[in-house]
Amino acid sequence: MTNDQRPDFAGNTKENDMNKLVLLFACIAVAASAWYVLQPDADQTSIVAAPPLAAGAMVAVSLPAQLTEQEQMGNRAYDATCAACHGINAQGQDGIAPPLVHRIYEPSHHGDMAFVLAAQNGVRAHHWNFGNMPAVEGVTKADVLNIVAYVRALQRENGIN
Numbered sequence: 001m002t003n004d005q006r007p008d009f010a011g012n013t014k015e016n017d018m019n020k021l022v023l024l025f026a027c028i029a030v031a032a033s034a035w036y037v038l039q040p041d042a043d044q045t046s047i048v049a050a051p052p053l054a055a056g057a058m059v060a061v062s063l064p065a066q067l068t069e070q071e072q073m074g075n076r077a078y079d080a081t082c083a084a085c086h087g088i089n090a091q092g093q094d095g096i097a098p099p100l101v102h103r104i105y106e107p108s109h110h111g112d113m114a115f116v117l118a119a120q121n122g123v124r125a126h127h128w129n130f131g132n133m134p135a136v137e138g139v140t141k142a143d144v145l146n147i148v149a150y151v152r153a154l155q156r157e158n159g160i161n
């Protein structure tokens with residue numbers, strides 16, 4: 001073996017060392033995630049996992065196990081006239097309109113009449129940067145009160161009272 005063929009430790013370039021470091025970290029990362037995934041989750045029974053955020057949704061909304069008849073009517077009216085902007089399940093829509101399942105819209109801050117007036121007259125943008133809400137055509141006051149009942153049920157289920 002000539003000198004040229006011997007492993008030359010001095011010639012072990014920085015780049016080589018970097019590659020080894022990267023490989024080492026990759027191994028650690030794989031081992032750590034395997035460890036993490038294999039951990040028994042002791043908290044699983046005590047913590048209710050937040051539902052995943054749907055595409056475009058601004059908040060994650062947990063759904064009540066059941067709705068009263070009025071809330072169901074409100075649900076249908078909401079889906080037909082409000083969901084296009086406020087999102088399905090009142091979860092909001094990025095860039096379009098806010099979630100109604102939100103502390104801002106809890107009963108003490110936006111009472112039921114605020115909903116009736118919003119639908120009837122529209123809303124001048126003031127809490128968000130989405131622009132104004134136009135008046136909603138074709139919904140009666142009774143429709144909106146059903147919608148309010150539905151939205152309140154969603155709010156309660158998500159800890160907004």
Ligand code: HEC
Pocket residue numbers: 078081082083084085086096097098110114115118119123124125126127128129130131132133134136139144147
């Ligand atoms: C064209 C889109 C659009 C539609 C349709 C729409 N909204 Fe809105 N709404 C908005 C936006 C945007 C705001 C936020 C205004 C702001 O910045 O405070 C808003 C705000 C509100 C507010 C808050 C009012 C206040 O006093 O601050 C309520 C309540 C509301 N909407 C209810 C409804 C209901 C009920 C319906 C269906 C009958 C509906 N919206 C349909 C866009 C819409």
